[in-house]
Amino acid sequence: MTQQRWNELGGKIIFINPKYTSAYAFDGSGKVRRSKINYSLAVFKNDKQYNADLSASYNIGARYWYSLIVGDKHFSRVFVGKSSNDTLRTPVTLDTLRNLRVS
Numbered sequence: 396m397t398q399q400r401w402n403e404l405g406g407k408i409i410f411i412n413p414k415y416t417s418a419y420a421f422d423g424s425g426k427v428r429r430s431k432i433n434y435s436l437a438v439f440k441n442d443k444q445y446n447a448d449l450s451a452s453y454n455i456g457a458r459y460w461y462s463l464i465v466g467d468k469h470f471s472r473v474f475v476g477k478s479s480n481d482t483l484r485t486p487v488t489l490d491t492l493r494n495l496r497v498s
Contacts, residue, residue, distance in 0.1 A: 423490025
């Protein structure tokens with residue numbers, strides 16, 4: 396109902412795929428490990444610990460802005476592509492957005 400009302404008011408809705416957003420560090424350091432003591436903590440490769448949900452929300456926000464700036468609507472860029480050349484795809488994280496240069 397909220398979406399319908401927002402559309403009536405002229406708003407635009409963009410659906411963001413939240414898959415694997417908590418598996419990757421928002422700082423661009425790669426996949427995270429989960430703490431064995433407290434599963435809600437994500438341990439980055441530089442041994443910093445952050446809340447996994449906070450890191451995921453940063454990455455979801457980055458995917459939203461990336462979709463507006465670049466126009467990538469699918470966000471299937473997580474693992475090896477299904478094309479014949481098997482290009483490695485990278486996840487969109489907050490660091491990707493920071494390093495994005497708009498020409």
